[in-house]
Amino acid sequence: MCPSHQLLARISGKWVALIMSALGSGPDCAGDPRPMRYSELARLLAGVSQKMLTQTLRALEQDGLISRTVTPTVPVTVTYELTELGLSLHETMRGLKRWAETHMDEVFAHRAGS
Amino acid sequence: MCPSHQLLARISGKWVALIMSALGSGPDCAGDPRPMRYSELARLLAGVSQKMLTQTLRALEQDGLISRTVTPTVPVTVTYELTELGLSLHETMRGLKRWAETHMDEVFAHRAGS
DNA sequence: CTGTATCCACTGCGATACTG
DNA sequence: CAGTATCGCAGTGGATACAG
Numbered sequence: 001m002c003p004s005h006q007l008l009a010r011i012s013g014k015w016v017a018l019i020m021s022a023l024g025s026g027p028d029c030a031g032d033p034r035p036m037r038y039s040e041l042a043r044l045l046a047g048v049s050q051k052m053l054t055q056t057l058r059a060l061e062q063d064g065l066i067s068r069t070v071t072p073t074v075p076v077t078v079t080y081e082l083t084e085l086g087l088s089l090h091e092t093m094r095g096l097k098r099w100a101e102t103h104m105d106e107v108f109a110h111r112a113g114s
Numbered sequence: 115m116c117p118s119h120q121l122l123a124r125i126s127g128k129w130v131a132l133i134m135s136a137l138g139s140g141p142d143c144a145g146d147p148r149p150m151r152y153s154e155l156a157r158l159l160a161g162v163s164q165k166m167l168t169q170t171l172r173a174l175e176q177d178g179l180i181s182r183t184v185t186p187t188v189p190v191t192v193t194y195e196l197t198e199l200g201l202s203l204h205e206t207m208r209g210l211k212r213w214a215e216t217h218m219d220e221v222f223a224h225r226a227g228s
Numbered sequence: 229c230t231g232t233a234t235c236c237a238c239t240g241c242g243a244t245a246c247t248g
Numbered sequence: 249c250a251g252t253a254t255c256g257c258a259g260t261g262g263a264t265a266c267a268g
Contacts, residue, residue, distance in 0.1 A: 066223075162261095169261090
């Protein structure tokens, strides 16, 4: 089996693409990369549970794709940001996302008519 | 939520990338796209169960990404082949695969040292 | 050869409650 | 605010047996 598959598995996680997209394109999915707070991510990705959000963020952080910064204000502030590595992945994933957007109609049409 | 995410979910399926890669790059993961028989796929993707292989092939066929051809020999012969749509997806996924291969070391190093 | 059907273990994931 | 801990379900996926 191709060794790259292990990474593909991680990348393909259910919420990975969403979080990467949020951090890489801002809240409107169309802007520039910028750091975001935990609560901001939670609000933006309305469908994800707190557990999955934390779990996915931890995994991405461990892989060096995002960085986690704690600011000891009161109450504490935590921001997440794409690393250079994460940024490069985000660029690559945009291609896949563009493909999905471009061919979505085709796929759904074929799915319905089969 | 971005509408393209539904397609991303399908694309990110556990075995989708492997099967697309096999059909798109031949048995050695480095050649040209060509049709393959069911048993050939089963042999090549040693890790996948028969159930998952069939299930994934059906899903991809339904989405118009691969075509299924039955030749009524005895015993029956079935070949699978990427459609034009599937071929375009395969091209896009190669970018992701290349990224994974390129940055694998980085990620694993970071994972180990955290 | 190319599937389909059934059973079953595992785990991904959500809901909820609690902590620093 | 930003998590952690625990429970429980539902879906994923493997093994096996059967069928056209």
